[in-house]
Amino acid sequence: MELLIIVTVLFYMLSAAGYFAYLFIQKNYLYRSGFYLILAGFVCHTLSIVSNFIASGQFPARKLQETLTIAGWAVACFFLVFQSRFKLKVLGIFAAPLIALIMVAVSQVPNSPTQVQSVFKSFWLVSHVIAVFIGNAAFALACGIGVLYLLQEHGIKTRNPGFFFKRLPSLDMLDATGYTCIIIGFTLLTFGLITGFVYAKTVWGRFWSWDPKEVWSGVTWLFYAALLHERLTVGWRGRRAAIMAIIGFAILLFTFLGVNLFFKGHHGVFTTF
Amino acid sequence: MTMSEIILLGINHKTAPIEIRECIAFSEDETTVALETLKNEPTIKEVLLFSTCNRVEVLLVTDRTEEAVETAKRFISDFNKVPVAQFEDALYIHVGDEAVRHIFRVAASLDSMVVGEPQILGQIKAAYHTATQKKTSGVILNRLLHKTFFIAKRIRTETGIGDHAVSISYAAIELGRKIFGRLEGKQVLLIGAGEMAELAVEHLIRHRVADILVANRTFERAVELADRFNGSAIKFEEMISCLENVDIIISSTGSPDFILKRQHLKGMMRKRRNRPLFFIDIAVPRDIDPEINRLTNTYVYDIDDLKGVIEENIEDRNREALKGERIVDEAVVRFRQWYDSLDVVPTIKALRQKLEAIADSELKKTLQSGSLSQADSRSVRRMTRALINKILHDPTDTLKSNGCQGGKSVYLDITRKLFKLDE
Incomplete structure (x- = not known):
């Protein structure tokens, strides 16, 4: 299992290197090798999660190490699907290092023993976790695309198109794909929250318990809802949308990690050592 | 001296602001009318006019430079109802080689606001077409314009000047x-x-x-x-x-x-x-x-x-423009050579006319008395013609040949002065 994680990390890191080389040299084989490396990493990654699942008999999202693994897996999964649908070649430059970084963090977090909890067998919980995590992955990519948008836009706006001008796709494409990411992320987050409510009802007997994680999830959801609303009504697009995607992801990160550092709640245990 | 000169008057984006250029611009229809009017001016032998958003240029051939320039100025002023003083400072007047050089440079887009832009050549072609239709261009302008188109094309193909605009x-x-x-x-x-x-x-x-x-x-x-x-x-x-x-x-x-x-x-x-x-x-x-x-x-x-x-290398562009200028210089010299050779003919003609005039007046005096018979008078007339032909033979040969030292125009000038052909 440990070996599998190391191989996975290696694949992801190589993929990141491939994408970086692609950014500079712009050769198609570099981009392709980046893609296949990440795919290979993803396969190993899935195997390691499945083997963990089978070994423990529980969905492996019980502690920080496992949640991070799932987070990394979700990003890789989303990226691979997204990449094959949209030909945004340069996106790997953001996704591959992010996944590699998460997996490096996974290998650094101590693997503490876990106490058996029956909650991790519920269908509602598994759908809740998967939906939320893939949704978060979509938001992470939206953030990455937002950064790329700002880079490209800055060059064009200041009439000084430099290094990135040729290497990054058009503003329109970045904007459209970022928007798609946010729609997907928002849909999955909504679904994840609903399944979460249902699950909370079955476990604690109420849908909403003012747990800090819940509150911040709500804040995140509202933020993205506002972003989408503005886009649909007054056409918030381009630069502003890109900045909002980045801010949104910052809020999301806080919800995911920060809340556990500052607050206590029933989600805390899943993301502590 | 009455040798025909090529004169070019004009204003362009460098010499005049848009307000002035606007005032004296000619539309296509106005150009046609203007050409007809200018053609009827006694001082102007051939004329071409073209007007774009960046320039108005009048190219003409005349025997009397100063008068023609005044005529053209007055015409521009009358036609557009603008006092001469308003555009006079912006007006440039090129004579002879300078006029030829100017038209070459304009057509090759060396003088354009965006150096190398290709449309100016088309505009000059259109203007020339109008001039030929109105029959306001003659031997000299025909030759000059054909040369102009040739040079412009050559500069476009041989230098990278067009790349810039594109x-x-x-x-x-x-x-x-x-x-x-x-x-x-x-x-x-x-x-x-x-x-x-x-x-x-x-x-x-x-x-x-x-x-x-x-x-x-x-x-x-x-x-x-x-x-x-x-x-x-x-x-x-x-x-x-x-x-x-x-x-x-x-x-x-x-x-x-x-x-x-x-x-x-x-x-x-x-x-x-x-x-x-x-x-x-x-x-x-x-x-x-x-x-x-x-x-x-x-x-x-x-x-x-x-x-x-486009991160263009300015030095590259300058080098291309310089190449273009060199081609223009060469073409100006060539055109001057042709132009000079062309002018031998009117000089020889004028010389012959002068001799014939002298002969005629002398014949008249001699034959007035009536002391000669009809047959004798005819012989004298014939002899006079033969004399004129013999006298003219060598100078004609010399002027027509390319062996003139110090340039043909000098010989032509001396011939005209010696025989007072310009009076």
Whole structure:
């Protein structure tokens, strides 16, 4: 299992290197090798999660190490699907290092023993976790695309198109794909929250318990809802949308990690050592 | 001396601001009328006139330089109802080689605002066509213009001067693609009309943009351009409201002030639902307020910005222009040689006329007395003709041959002075 994680990390890191080389040299084989490396990493990654699942008999999202693994897996999964649908070649430059970084963090977090909890067998919980995590992955990519948008836009706006001008796709494409990411992320987050409510009802007997994680999830959801609303009504697009995607992801990160550092709640245990 | 001279009078974007250029510009119809009028001037033997948004040039052939220049000036002033004083300072007058050089440089686009832009040659060709139709061009202008077209073509093919102008439209297209992704289906608004702007529009059409709207201060001109681009003409006042739907704006008016200011865009971006707007400002002075660039999702590029995009090596461009100038210099010398050889004929003719006039008056005196018989008078007349032919034979040969030391024009000059042919 440990070996599998190391191989996975290696694949992801190589993929990141491939994408970086692609950014500079712009050769198609570099981009392709980046893609296949990440795919290979993803396969190993899935195997390691499945083997963990089978070994423990529980969905492996019980502690920080496992949640991070799932987070990394979700990003890789989303990226691979997204990449094959949209030909945004340069996106790997953001996704591959992010996944590699998460997996490096996974290998650094101590693997503490876990106490058996029956909650991790519920269908509602598994759908809740998967939906939320893939949704978060979509938001992470939206953030990455937002950064790329700002880079490209800055060059064009200041009439000084430099290094990135040729290497990054058009503003329109970045904007459209970022928007798609946010729609997907928002849909999955909504679904994840609903399944979460249902699950909370079955476990604690109420849908909403003012747990800090819940509150911040709500804040995140509202933020993205506002972003989408503005886009649909007054056409918030381009630069502003890109900045909002980045801010949104910052809020999301806080919800995911920060809340556990500052607050206590029933989600805390899943993301502590 | 009465040797024919080539004279060129004109104003261009370097010597005169747009206000003056506007005042003395000639439309196509006006050019035709102007040519007819100028042709009837006794001092002017041949004439060609062309007028673009950047220049008005009158090219003429005359025997009396100063009078012709005055005539032309007076004509421009009368025709456009502008006092001479108003444009006199901006007017340049080139005579002889300088006039030839000037027309070569203009046609080769070495004198253009955007050096290397290709449309000026077409405009001169059109002007020459008009002149030939109106029969206002003669031996000298025909030769000069054919030479001009040849030189312009040669400079275009042998130097990289054309790459520059083309690359500006290319840069605009590249930027457009980085902003919009695909240019297909985008709406384009062309404001004003200029060589470069039209070129850019043609490039955009090649990228299958949807619809071209053309706005112009003179609506007729807008209709004309819209027809050419298969687009639609709009009134200048409608322009602002059009901003709601267009994506790319190419502006190239001669307006001294900004025609689109930031307040015009106020609320417009909201109406557009923040879809990006790309302004290409080709006009000098600029038409689009650069402040507009500070609004979100708007991108304003003026001509210098576009030049910056292509990261062009200025030295390269200068070297290409220098190559062009060298070709022009060479062509001017060649043309001078031809021109001089052409002038031998009128000189010899004048010389013969002078001798024949002397002979005639002397014959008249001699034969007046009536002491000679009819047959004798005929013999004397014949002998006089023969004498003239014999006397003229050697000078004619010398002048026609290429062996004149110090240049043919010097010999011609001396001949004219010795025999007082110019009096």
